Amino acid sequence: MLGLMQQWPLLCHKIIDHAAAQHSRREIVSRSIEGPIVRTTYEQVRERSLRVAARLAAEGFERGDRIATLAWNGARHIEAWYGIMGMGGVYHTLNPRLFPDQIAWIMNHAEDKALFVDLTFLPIVAKIAPLVKSLKKIVVLTDAAHMPAGAPAGAVPYEEWLAEAATGFEWLAMDENEACGMCYTSGTTGDPKGVVYSHRSNVLHAMMAALPDAMGVSSRDVILPVVPMFHANAWGLAQSAPMVGAKLVMPGGKMDGASIYELLDTEKVTFTAAVPTVWLMLLQYLEETGKKLPYLKKVVIGGSACPRAMTKKFQENYDVEVIHAWGMTEMSPLGSLGTQKPETMHLTGEAKLDMQEKQGFAPFGVEMKVTDDDNRELPHDGKTFGRLKVRGPAVAASYYGGAGQEQFDAEGWFDTGDVAHIDENGNMQITDRAKDVIKSGGEWISTITLENLAVGHPDIAEAAAIGIRHPKWDERPLIVAVAKPGKSPTRESLIAFMDGKIAKWWMPDDVVFVSEIPHTATGKIQKTTLREQFKDYRLPTE
Ligand code: ADP
Numbered sequence: 196m197l198g199l200m201q202q203w204p205l206l207c208h209k210i211i212d213h214a215a216a217q218h219s220r221r222e223i224v225s226r227s228i229e230g231p232i233v234r235t236t237y238e239q240v241r242e243r244s245l246r247v248a249a250r251l252a253a254e255g256f257e258r259g260d261r262i263a264t265l266a267w268n269g270a271r272h273i274e275a276w277y278g279i280m281g282m283g284g285v286y287h288t289l290n291p292r293l294f295p296d297q298i299a300w301i302m303n304h305a306e307d308k309a310l311f312v313d314l315t316f317l318p319i320v321a322k323i324a325p326l327v328k329s330l331k332k333i334v335v336l337t338d339a340a341h342m343p344a345g346a347p348a349g350a351v352p353y354e355e356w357l358a359e360a361a362t363g364f365e366w367l368a369m370d371e372n373e374a375c376g377m378c379y380t381s382g383t384t385g386d387p388k389g390v391v392y393s394h395r396s397n398v399l400h401a402m403m404a405a406l407p408d409a410m411g412v413s414s415r416d417v418i419l420p421v422v423p424m425f426h427a428n429a430w431g432l433a434q435s436a437p438m439v440g441a442k443l444v445m446p447g448g449k450m451d452g453a454s455i456y457e458l459l460d461t462e463k464v465t466f467t468a469a470v471p472t473v474w475l476m477l478l479q480y481l482e483e484t485g486k487k488l489p490y491l492k493k494v495v496i497g498g499s500a501c502p503r504a505m506t507k508k509f510q511e512n513y514d515v516e517v518i519h520a521w522g523m524t525e526m527s528p529l530g531s532l533g534t535q536k537p538e539t540m541h542l543t544g545e546a547k548l549d550m551q552e553k554q555g556f557a558p559f560g561v562e563m564k565v566t567d568d569d570n571r572e573l574p575h576d577g578k579t580f581g582r583l584k585v586r587g588p589a590v591a592a593s594y595y596g597g598a599g600q601e602q603f604d605a606e607g608w609f610d611t612g613d614v615a616h617i618d619e620n621g622n623m624q625i626t627d628r629a630k631d632v633i634k635s636g637g638e639w640i641s642t643i644t645l646e647n648l649a650v651g652h653p654d655i656a657e658a659a660a661i662g663i664r665h666p667k668w669d670e671r672p673l674i675v676a677v678a679k680p681g682k683s684p685t686r687e688s689l690i691a692f693m694d695g696k697i698a699k700w701w702m703p704d705d706v707v708f709v710s711e712i713p714h715t716a717t718g719k720i721q722k723t724t725l726r727e728q729f730k731d732y733r734l735p736t737e
Contacts, residue, residue, distance in 0.1 A: 247278020
């Protein structure tokens with residue numbers, strides 16, 4: 196027997212329709228690339244998205260065509276996304292922090308036909324456009340007055356291009372399983388792999404993300420997604436915010452402490468999200484200036500492990516609740532969030548911080564398990580760690596073009612490549628990426644634990660733990676650290692600081708200070724580069 200309810204496909208443009216119908220005057224505030232702060236509303240964004248769709252369709256772009264964006268977070272980028280999706284296209288976010296050759300490789304792999312680009316990135320486009328044969332159209336997200344003389348041949352300014360679009364376009368009726376978006380994982384090993392989102396997966400993910408025990412956002416929130424739309428869909432916020440009708444504040448290209456603080460303060464932001472490196476800059480700015488965060492209630496921190504010291508500062512010095520989150524591009528991206536269940540909500544002080552070092556529990560729509568190398572499920576005891584596997588309606592079923600098939604099994608589980616344990620309340624903690632874990636005497640040492648501990652040292656800004664070859668133990672930990680400005684911590688003081696806080700055999704064999712640690716395009720420590728840099732390093736314990 197079938198249900199007798201309406202078929203109402205889960206299509207992304209319904210999100211912007213809803214926002215315009217229910218929250219028409221709610222603002223989207225953007226720090227524009229041209230400079231000034233620009234204000235628009237959901238009603239206007241919907242209207243302009245329809246024009247984007249009309250214009251793309253009129254120029255012959257078709258259902259299924261991949262249309263790239265190389266842009267910061269701003270209202271025009273959102274309009275482009277909804278317009279592309281609403282005419283049946285597939286938005287493809289490009290990460291400008293990659294090398295131009297990598298971007299061109301990705302665009303060729305995806306066969307992108309058009310590109311929406313911010314002024315900032317025109318120099319990149321000058322390098323990649325000749326390499327991408329499928330590319331037919333470049334729209335620069337600005338107006339004619341701001342088009343630079345050296346813009347690529349044939350590139351058109353967005354505002355004028357949009358003004359010429361026909362009105363009265365109707366969103367395409369589609370199957371909810373059709374593709375609507377695409378994002379490549381940064382490929383720290385091997386070639387980048389393409390993840391293809393469907394309308395259905397994006398709508399379900401936006402709902403999951405908004406749930407009270409996930410991000411917990413509402414129409415009364417003012418959301419500042421510092422995490423870029425090109426980094427795993429801005430963690431779903433470009434869809435969750437209009438879905439719930441929250442005001443959006445978009446930071447454009449300025450992510451330094453002073454610029455982020457200015458928006459948090461003047462727009463009375465209640466909710467924000469980004470990777471730890473962004474918050475390092477903001478906290479440093481707050482400490483230098485003595486400023487406070489009177490409006491901000493919650494900050495979601497993920498993408499790499501949120502150090503305990505960071506959580507402590509936000510909560511104790513600024514009264515801002517930290518939600519530690521884990522996810523990946525392949526999961527749209529949210530996998531787990533560290534909000535408290537009744538079992539742990541009574542915790543305070545250090546015990547609460549212990550809990551918050553975990554990456555939290557899965558919302559509805561994510562199934563999660565930890566297995567050994569033979570695919571046997573491991574107990575939820577908060578200590579036995581193994582391979583973290585997930586499945587759900589917003590988790591990739593395969594990569595574009597069939598790469599990386601070994602990560603997907605016959606029962607639909609996706610092997611995340613992360614190593615984790617899960618406790619009796621379902622709270623998961625990542626101990627490592629499988630390829631980063633340090634193997635010492637047949638046992639594993641968690642690099643995340645070592646790094647978190649090291650950055651708790653008052654004079655250390657950032658730290659990375661890597662395994663160095665050792666004749667007896669196979670590998671032993673080396674800490675590569677960056678001192679805080681004006682401080683000069685020593686190897687001995689760091690070792691003394693860590694001593695007693697972890698098992699003896701987890702203690703680093705050595706510490707090296709460097710001026711900078713390399714990062715990937717999504718702000719993670721680039722372990723491959725570090726391992727290469729230290730491949731001939733001899734430990735004093737050898
Ligand atoms: P990329 O690999 O392209 O940078 P992702 O942003 O999708 O792309 O990276 C996902 C990975 O980031 C996860 O598999 C995990 O290793 C790491 N990660 C994300 N959030 C956390 C977190 N809170 N703690 C530890 N690791 C995290």
